[in-house]
Amino acid sequence: MSFAGEQHMGVVTPPPETQGFRLNHLMLRVASPERSLAFYSRVFGMQVLRRLDFAEMQFSLYFLARLEEGDSVPEAQDARTTWTFQQKGLLELTHNWGTETQEGFAYHDGNAEPQGFGHICFSVPDLAKAQAWFDANDVTFIKRADQGKMKDVIFVKDPDGYWIEVVQADLLANMGD
Structure with a gap:
């Protein structure tokens, strides 16, 4: 593994004591x-x-x-x-x-004020099929793939109101600067 991570202010070389974390x-x-x-x-x-x-x-x-296929769970x-x-x-x-x-009863979802925790994320092989699957299963959308400024990203809610981001990795190759 030769990739050393992007360098930004505050980033330090991982201490050897953290090996295996x-x-x-x-x-x-x-x-x-x-x-x-x-x-x-x-x-x-x-x-x-x-x-x-x-x-x-x-x-x-x-x-x-x-x-996944091949996972061997005791x-x-x-x-x-x-x-x-x-x-x-x-x-x-x-x-x-x-x-x-x-x-x-409800837990704070982290996105209402005051904001804190934001979301979890799932990567899927086909975003359009995932969106259709969510529709077929009455999942609550926050944002569909064609909405908002960030295209090709879906946000849905779980039963407790937590946000779940859903992405297709190859559609995000040119995201950001």
Whole structure:
């Protein structure tokens, strides 16, 4: 690997102590795991790799991935837990027990004021087919591929209102400066 990364103010050479560090997952809090798991499995084809419950603290974690042919996931829970925490690009849905029954309960999506967290992103092989799939599955759009200043980028919402960017990599080759 010869690419050393783009150089910008504040960027330093990675310290040798960080060798082997990798981003494992991103966590979103969800009010209803049933509703969110149905959405991410049906609309994005994700599977639950591991569910971890923490009864004393009253929350559950669901680790999701879009498995690919050839992925070898261990069957045994302890081995699968270890394997899960060794992966790249997982989505963790955290459910704080009881939120699913609270009338009007909602998490901040990060895009309303004050802004913070923005979105997660999925890359798809065919953006037009993905957009048609979202339409067929009644997914809520924030922005379609032909709308706004950034063409060939879709934004949809998940059941908790979190934004999901959807892109086709080869359509973005000439994006930005």
